[in-house]
Amino acid sequence: MARAENVPAAAVQRLSLYLRQLDFFQAHNRRTISSRQLGDPLGISDAQVRKDLAHFGQFGQAGVGYRVSELGPRLRQILGTDKTAPVVLVGFGNLGRALGAYHGFDKRGFEVAAVFDADPKKVGQSVPGIESARIRPMSDLPKVVAERDVRLGILAVPATAAQAAAETMVAAGIRGILNFAPVTLHVDADVAVASVDLAVQLEQLSFQIAGQA
Amino acid sequence: MARAENVPAAAVQRLSLYLRQLDFFQAHNRRTISSRQLGDPLGISDAQVRKDLAHFGQFGQAGVGYRVSELGPRLRQILGTDKTAPVVLVGFGNLGRALGAYHGFDKRGFEVAAVFDADPKKVGQSVPGIESARIRPMSDLPKVVAERDVRLGILAVPATAAQAAAETMVAAGIRGILNFAPVTLHVDADVAVASVDLAVQLEQLSFQIAGQA
DNA sequence: CTATGTGAACAGCTTCACAGCG
């Protein structure tokens, strides 16, 4: 396989979608699927599916397609989610609360290992959805990250606090940040950042439907 | 100006970022900014900024740059967020509750006008964060959409209920859906869909940091 | 005969570089 540098980010994004679709097929006891059958429900062409997978090796069988029970685990391995990864959640406001209780992460190989907040009034409170967990102070971050070898963090603090919180996370050893604050984070190039700005998403929709009746 | 078809989706996405940055500069009483000053904090090249804006007209002044107080409103107009737009929220689970109480939409020209849920036990409950609002049954959707001329909807229901809920929304008149369920929605081509799959985002980060120490 | 893997053609986006304006 190739843990290549030349893989388009868009291709990796699609890998996640293939995995999602694959889980669906597996749940329906499907043994094999063709690139077309895999891509169609996702709105992705068969050629695109094959090219994307080809970046990482040859998983298919000519004339047959891909074995569902093989490709799924293979994709998880490529994405690095074949083993459950602990994730820290920083910020327990509205959004943080929802993310802590969200049960979509677990199924995909992520586990919220601990929750942090800078507000002393929140520290010590229990965390709905994560049994026996309590909100911890930011100062506990380095210890938890080191002890549990945490690589990923979810950042759900207000915009004004985001950059400082991100720096604290990086200093604690976090290597990838999923950022929900509407700001661009500036961190070392070797730290991965993915940002989700909900208002930006709505603006994209607003633009797309503008000019219609 | 050109409400052109040839505008790359990526360019529109960046428009949102420019607007965000512009708001920041305005808050700091900046009068004019160059394409470089606008792009740098976002990690976007000056040429890219100019090209993106050029899709919609000529807003700059050679030798000076862009007038902050002009460009902001102009971008809002292009994105269709110059007037506050009502948005319906469908699904009041963990995520829906957070989104309803999220105060990041308001500042960007969106207002959660009403909240819906299919669960009869939830219908009638009050909505924290939106005063005097109560959760409504899905059957109220068409009426509310028509009365308030709602175009956009946020979909925050479980994966298994998402497609059906989306269809209900489209039938009620919704033209754009911000989808948080981890499934690909199949709707008419003239309905815009933006999807945010939180697990997918974490997988992207996981991939990026894989292979590091 | 079906479906993969892939080089080659194509398309689209981004960067470059510069003419021209204030």
Place this chain on the structure above:
DNA sequence: CGCTGTGAAGCTGTTCACATAG
């Protein structure tokens, strides 16, 4: 001179089409 606006060049990603394998 600084900075925009923009053709032209360069590059990256997607689609096409086919040789090949089962």
